[in-house]
Amino acid sequence: MALLQISEPGMSAAPHEHRLAVGIDLGTTNSLVATVRNGISVVLNDEQGRALLPSVVRYLADGSVQAGEAAQAMQSEDPTNTIVSAKRFMGRGLSDIGNASGLHYHFVDAPGMVQLRTVAGVKSPVEVSAEILRVLRARAEEALGGGLVGAVITVPAYFDDAQRQATKDAAKLAGLNVLRLLNEPTAAAIAYGLDNAAEGVYAVYDLGGGTFDISILKLSRGVFEVLATNGNSALGGDDFDHRIYCWLLEKNNLSALGAADTRLLLTRARAAKEELTEHDETRVTAILRSGETIDTVLARQDFHDMSQNLVEHTLQPVRRALRDAGLAVTDIKGVVMVGGATRMPQVQRAVAEFFRQTPLTNLDPDKVVALGAAIQANVLAGNRSADDWLLLDVIPLSLGIETMGGLTEKIIPRNSTIPTARAQEFTTFKDGQTAMSVHVVQGERELVADCRSLARFELRGIPPMVAGAARIRITFQVDADGLLDVSARETGSGVEAHITVKPSYGLSDTEITRMLQDSNQHAQDDMQARALREQQVEAEQLLEAVQNALAQDAALLNKDEEAHILACMDGLRAVLQTADHHAIKRSVTQLNDATVTFAQARMDKSVSRVLGGRKLTDLET
């Protein structure tokens, strides 16, 4: 008979109606799957009892695919067909991938997302990730004895729309129903049960194999908000291995080693690092291809000294994240440690010293994200009723549209919690304008040219009206997975257009950081640029209005008046293209002054036309 699990009171599933759901940590280096069984979140192991599945996929000439350990073993033998760290390419264009030439893949620059040429054909990072998810799905279905209703998959908090969409696509390809994408730090906080803890601000320090992320989360009324994220996408546990490796070379007077020896020493270096977590010293032994033997003792203190600045490097993003969130160290109520590299005592000590408190380390840092995702999946699949909770995440960079003059109008500001929807009204710029181009941008700068373009679409069929009379409501909607939907609607006629933003490709985290830094550094320039552009737009509008008025009613003016207005217009046109917004402002004022009597004359004319042939008494009734 089937094996049963203990349910929460009143939540027993009917036969054949088990709502099996899993949480998946789709990592850069390793991936895991977890589920809630008998009320406890557990990681599901493979037949050999291994929890971690290396995020490595190998394509073979016969069309078959290997994923996990088997693929990892072939990494150095078949580097071009063995894809590691596909997560770094998800939703990215070739230009987003730093030092692509340093990687031994055959990249194909495809529109939207980079692709990889393998012996089995061109593969996208989405397909590669799907292979990893397929293995985890099969493992889960076997372990749970049935099909899954869905999965919660974790993504870094800084993942943009394109990267999130790519992750969802990979899940779909692997036959998984995505219940929700969840930010990794939020998942870690849930695993520690912080959602049931006292309200407050928590820091999640995630030092993985090759990446470092720090997130500041705020818990209030059972809701998690990501206040700030920061990190370094090229700093992780591997760098600590490399320090030991370099030390071994130096200590043994070794120079350029072959690939096999390098791999051997890196493996030994990693083992030494792990050994030093428990012991005060460790012995490193190896026999090189040349027959030379290495037998060196490494003391914990020496390792700490040589890796001191790596630890220090992680604290810089921590400071930036705190500054971004506008918080001091003393505001942090708890610190969660994630990632295998946080087992190192010197890392734990540095974090404890920085935050002036002992970080949470009692859950396995490799598994904590998957465990939290499983808890969330269990709730979303409907296996828990009483203490349902809602999770909120934030938008990493402001979303807005381009307005006249290439200016950015922010509609959803940075760090807004999602899901969210905001609307703003815009209008037409020219008389009789029947279409409007909506350009969706992401970034903090004032000028569109300095922001990232996400999408463009057109609203057509606006009834012809004078400039400024149409009312166009632009609505931005971001769903719980962080995907953006923009719609534009002319409220008078009801014409509508909308677009779901699957941006051509995403922003890299370093780019996000750079854009944020730029926006702070260029605040002054941006303000002036904005003032200038606004002044130019106003001037253009005024020139056009006067031009139209002259075309209709020049007869109301005498020669001198007309000449004066024309002179002022020429004066304004002359300064319009200069960068001097004060000069433009002066000329605008002059032209305005010059046209005051003209405007009055036109007003009188149209009033008398409307009132023509009527007596004052008629109007009063």
Next chain:
Amino acid sequence: MAITLTESAARHVQNFLAKRGKGVGLRVGVRTSGCSGMSYKLEFADEVGDDDIQFTSDGVTVLIDPKSLAYVDGMVLDYTREGLNEGFKFKNPNVKNECGCGESFSV
């Protein structure tokens, strides 16, 4: 009349209860649903109901309502591992027929 747990089942239940952090014991029951007429219910118990019948087996408190007990009297609850899957298994002497998957039964 009684329901008993094997040593392995008792150890797992105690472990799950400890990790869950609350609960007075294990609630076992039977309800009329499923392709063969009846199915088992296995839940954590947070409180003892007025009508509940209590057993203690290997240190674990087992609660059951009197109506269910008639169908499962003499039953042994075991915890086993089958491949990657693991979980509880009922050995119920009253069962006459089981559906193919064993999730429901008739007496």
